[in-house]
Amino acid sequence: MAQKPSIPKGTRDFGPVEMAKRNYIFNTIREVYARYGFQQIETPAMETLQTLMGKYGEEGDKLLFKILNSGDYLKKISDEELLARQPIHLATLLAEKGLRYDLTVPFARYVVQHREELQLPFKRYQIQPVWRADRPQKGRYREFYQCDADVVGSDSLLNEVELIQIIDTVFTKFGIRVQIKINNRKILTGIAELINEAERITDITVAIDKIEKIGVEKVIEELQALGISDSAINKLRPILMLTGSNEEKLETMEGLLQVSEIGKKGLDETRFILNTLKAVGLKNEVQLDLSLARGLNYYTGAIFEVKALDTPMGSITGGGRYDNLTGIFGMSGLSGVGISFGADRIYDVLNTLDLYPKEAITTTQLLFINFGEAETAYSLPCVAKAREAGIRTEIYPDSAKMKKQMSYANAKEIPFVALAGEEEMAANKFTLKNMQTGEQVTLTSEALIQTVAMHQQH
Amino acid sequence: MAQKPSIPKGTRDFGPVEMAKRNYIFNTIREVYARYGFQQIETPAMETLQTLMGKYGEEGDKLLFKILNSGDYLKKISDEELLARQPIHLATLLAEKGLRYDLTVPFARYVVQHREELQLPFKRYQIQPVWRADRPQKGRYREFYQCDADVVGSDSLLNEVELIQIIDTVFTKFGIRVQIKINNRKILTGIAELINEAERITDITVAIDKIEKIGVEKVIEELQALGISDSAINKLRPILMLTGSNEEKLETMEGLLQVSEIGKKGLDETRFILNTLKAVGLKNEVQLDLSLARGLNYYTGAIFEVKALDTPMGSITGGGRYDNLTGIFGMSGLSGVGISFGADRIYDVLNTLDLYPKEAITTTQLLFINFGEAETAYSLPCVAKAREAGIRTEIYPDSAKMKKQMSYANAKEIPFVALAGEEEMAANKFTLKNMQTGEQVTLTSEALIQTVAMHQQH
Numbered sequence: 001m002a003q004k005p006s007i008p009k010g011t012r013d014f015g016p017v018e019m020a021k022r023n024y025i026f027n028t029i030r031e032v033y034a035r036y037g038f039q040q041i042e043t044p045a046m047e048t049l050q051t052l053m054g055k056y057g058e059e060g061d062k063l064l065f066k067i068l069n070s071g072d073y074l075k076k077i078s079d080e081e082l083l084a085r086q087p088i089h090l091a092t093l094l095a096e097k098g099l100r101y102d103l104t105v106p107f108a109r110y111v112v113q114h115r116e117e118l119q120l121p122f123k124r125y126q127i128q129p130v131w132r133a134d135r136p137q138k139g140r141y142r143e144f145y146q147c148d149a150d151v152v153g154s155d156s157l158l159n160e161v162e163l164i165q166i167i168d169t170v171f172t173k174f175g176i177r178v179q180i181k182i183n184n185r186k187i188l189t190g191i192a193e194l195i196n197e198a199e200r201i202t203d204i205t206v207a208i209d210k211i212e213k214i215g216v217e218k219v220i221e222e223l224q225a226l227g228i229s230d231s232a233i234n235k236l237r238p239i240l241m242l243t244g245s246n247e248e249k250l251e252t253m254e255g256l257l258q259v260s261e262i263g264k265k266g267l268d269e270t271r272f273i274l275n276t277l278k279a280v281g282l283k284n285e286v287q288l289d290l291s292l293a294r295g296l297n298y299y300t301g302a303i304f305e306v307k308a309l310d311t312p313m314g315s316i317t318g319g320g321r322y323d324n325l326t327g328i329f330g331m332s333g334l335s336g337v338g339i340s341f342g343a344d345r346i347y348d349v350l351n352t353l354d355l356y357p358k359e360a361i362t363t364t365q366l367l368f369i370n371f372g373e374a375e376t377a378y379s380l381p382c383v384a385k386a387r388e389a390g391i392r393t394e395i396y397p398d399s400a401k402m403k404k405q406m407s408y409a410n411a412k413e414i415p416f417v418a419l420a421g422e423e424e425m426a427a428n429k430f431t432l433k434n435m436q437t438g439e440q441v442t443l444t445s446e447a448l449i450q451t452v453a454m455h456q457q458h
Numbered sequence: 459m460a461q462k463p464s465i466p467k468g469t470r471d472f473g474p475v476e477m478a479k480r481n482y483i484f485n486t487i488r489e490v491y492a493r494y495g496f497q498q499i500e501t502p503a504m505e506t507l508q509t510l511m512g513k514y515g516e517e518g519d520k521l522l523f524k525i526l527n528s529g530d531y532l533k534k535i536s537d538e539e540l541l542a543r544q545p546i547h548l549a550t551l552l553a554e555k556g557l558r559y560d561l562t563v564p565f566a567r568y569v570v571q572h573r574e575e576l577q578l579p580f581k582r583y584q585i586q587p588v589w590r591a592d593r594p595q596k597g598r599y600r601e602f603y604q605c606d607a608d609v610v611g612s613d614s615l616l617n618e619v620e621l622i623q624i625i626d627t628v629f630t631k632f633g634i635r636v637q638i639k640i641n642n643r644k645i646l647t648g649i650a651e652l653i654n655e656a657e658r659i660t661d662i663t664v665a666i667d668k669i670e671k672i673g674v675e676k677v678i679e680e681l682q683a684l685g686i687s688d689s690a691i692n693k694l695r696p697i698l699m700l701t702g703s704n705e706e707k708l709e710t711m712e713g714l715l716q717v718s719e720i721g722k723k724g725l726d727e728t729r730f731i732l733n734t735l736k737a738v739g740l741k742n743e744v745q746l747d748l749s750l751a752r753g754l755n756y757y758t759g760a761i762f763e764v765k766a767l768d769t770p771m772g773s774i775t776g777g778g779r780y781d782n783l784t785g786i787f788g789m790s791g792l793s794g795v796g797i798s799f800g801a802d803r804i805y806d807v808l809n810t811l812d813l814y815p816k817e818a819i820t821t822t823q824l825l826f827i828n829f830g831e832a833e834t835a836y837s838l839p840c841v842a843k844a845r846e847a848g849i850r851t852e853i854y855p856d857s858a859k860m861k862k863q864m865s866y867a868n869a870k871e872i873p874f875v876a877l878a879g880e881e882e883m884a885a886n887k888f889t890l891k892n893m894q895t896g897e898q899v900t901l902t903s904e905a906l907i908q909t910v911a912m913h914q915q916h
């Protein structure tokens with residue numbers, strides 16, 4: 001009963017080369033997070049629907065993957081309920097678990113559930129897949145990884161500073177030149193107050209967030225359509241078109257926002273973050289961008305966004321400060337700040353710019369050719385020693401034709417091949433072939449291992 | 459709307475310490491797999507139910523977590539089908555995807571789907587969670603990791619040898635003393651032939667597999683209940699109770715199995731594996747155990763099982779050779795051999811024997827106390843340098859009470875704390891406190907970093 005195998009749409013297999021690249025990305029991020037004292041946690045793929053529902057808006061509820069209850073899942077459902085055929089209502093009876101949709105809600109749930117054990121401030125990172133029943137399209141998947149770091153239980157702006165340092169360090173390690181944009185939700189609130197539209201802050205930030213995509217004029221049209229007065233828009237226009245250095249922008253805004261306490265606080269926060277970053281020194285530029293809003297209503301303080309400078313690509317990292325992460329689960333007063341690296345987009349950028357270090361994607365470093373039983377027995381101790389020396393080593397398992405074994409080495413891009421036939425065995429040596437240069441040398445097993453190990457370090 | 463948060467039964471959160479321990483386990487296994495030339499792949503959490511159903515028996519089908527279809531999942535289901543209330547049939551209409559149940563079926567699906575790209579022999583490893591709707595109980599979870607390595611497309615016994623070397627290396631790195639048991643399904647077939655019960659091989663191996671649990675006499679009772687004749691059982695008895703060295707067992711069995719071609723082949727294979735392992739040298743003992751069957755009918759050659767010597771625990775690793783992995787997906791002739799480390803049980807063994815290396819579970823290595831804005835500004839360059847030197851470093855984000863900051867260091871078991879108040883700042887130095895010994899020294903920032911870095915290497 002042959003089946004033509006396939007995987008669900010929007011999902012992906014990752015083969016050896018893709019995995020090596022992905023591991024390079026995840027390990028780099030993981031290492032930097034750890035170096036800043038963040039600790040890893042993992043939460044289950046499945047959460048109760050009670051935990052997940054209502055956290056991502058009506059649209060999000062629909063995009064949750066729900067798990068059919070086990071056993072006789074129909075038992076508690078009446079005929080009437082079945083025949084009413086209301087998919088959304090019936091789903092609540094058929095399913096009590098769902099796949100996590102992001103890492104933030106499970107983290108909030110984790111903090112509340114484990115609050116007794118946690119030492120605050122809690123600096124956690126989490127690198128796990130999430131699932132969304134989005135319509136699959138280019139670059140959008142139904143299963144993808146998120147790489148989040150958050151600090152909860154501390155209002156200090158040092159956390160913002162450190163998260164931007166982390167962003168700077170990670171992209172420096174990747175060799176991706178980036179622009180780090182920052183803004184502050186309090187400044188946006190201040191602007192709304194300035195133009196006497198404090199209640200419309202959400203509409204305004206959502207509109208402002210689109211400046212880069214649709215331009216200032218279209219945003220202004222949207223604001224007009226929302227009923228924002230012309231006098232308000234006239235006050236807003238110079239702010240949206242603000243240019244100059246961060247210092248110049250801050251000075252201009254300080255002049256404008258004298259009327260708004262919260263606006264002034266946002267400017268003070270931003271000044272502290274920018275000054276401290278200047279003191280510690282970054283490799284990449286940080287730019288204050290007042291049009292940055294990230295469309296997310298839950299940010300309450302600093303907002304970050306990162307773009308690659310050398311290839312067009314949307315935001316590759318983002319984040320910000322939010323209040324009351326855990327309020328939805330009945331624990332109030334816990335503020336946090338976090339970032340999230342977009343692993344799939346970073347993967348594409350590294351591919352486009354060809355920035356993967358060779359050693360990160362080399363798997364096997366040394367292959368011993370198999371000429372038969374006696375030759376294999378001769379080679380095995382050297383194979384073992386190479387592995388002990390940390391060299392990723394294979395011996396071809398079958399005594400297949402030489403051509404087949406060499407094409408295996410080529411396909412796996414193995415940089416060194418070792419051969420031992422009658423001559424080498426008589427001399428107690430091996431022939432080592434450098435697959436890049438084609439160069440061959442005859443060596444003792446010790447010298448062979450040293451040669452490959454040295455090459456590895458370059 | 460406060461909810462009391464919880465997670466689905468049978469699932470787990472992993473906090474920072476558990477994650478550090480789990481990462482130690484996974485990284486050790488990963489590193490050894492890679493050193494033997496195995497390449498990592500990942501497959502999606504969701505597979506089509508067409509891929510999953512019918513691969514794990516009727517019971518397995520029930521234990522699959524099925525994903526409710528998105529959108530109007532009732533559209534194609536008639537009223538009659540709904541009211542018939544047949545959970546199993548209806549599930550095939552409500553769900554077309556399920557969560558993977560193991561890593562073997564997705565691997566087989568992967569091999570068939572990607573056969574054009576694959577270089578055979580294909581040595582792959584895969585470390586991912588699987589999900590089973592088993593009744594949760596102590597030590598049995600609904601979400602758990604498997605750590606599999608398989609070689610497909612090579613019949614060479616060198617693969618068996620290498621997998622046992624991998625097992626030996628991994629447990630040596632863990633510091634867990636183990637006994638590695640091996641057997642061969644061909645020997646079991648030979649035994650069935652010897653006693654003229656060749657067709658009953660499945661019943662016999664399932665019964666034999668229970669020897670360790672229920673003893674020889676109970677197994678014999680089971681065989682009698684299955685209708686195996688007394689004369690057959692009398693021939694079987696000495697084999698089940700066979701003792702002595704591997705060499706002695708092989709010799710005895712070679713005498714007994716002269717009648718069975720396949721039995722002799724199994725003995726030859728076992729002899730080759732044991733002799734080659736002796737030549738390469740293992741740290742742990744390998745024992746031929748003819749009662750080892752692992753209850754799995756799909757093994758066709760060598761069978762492996764690993765037990766810890768110093769703590770009672772079931773099998774912590776197992777594996778073997780199978781034929782025709784990919785036949786279920788219409789691609790025949792591909793033989794394979796693989797192993798699977800039981801991460802959850804290894805975790806428990808390492809806990810019981812207290813074998814986690816301290817550096818593996820230390821997260822932050824150095825904490826700077828925060829005395830206020832000026833002191834922080836003074837400390838930040840040293841914090842940055844420590845991180846550049848690879849030291850996992852934090853600065854407490856708030857200028858909280860000293861006691862609170864020290865208890866944070868204690869709770870996170872941070873080995874070093876750095877302090878800089880007025881005196882240190884005036885002298886351009888830091889006080890470094892060793893949290894284990896209580897010792898305090900005053901140092902330049904360079905000496906501080908050197909001290910912590912040296913300690914890290916011990």
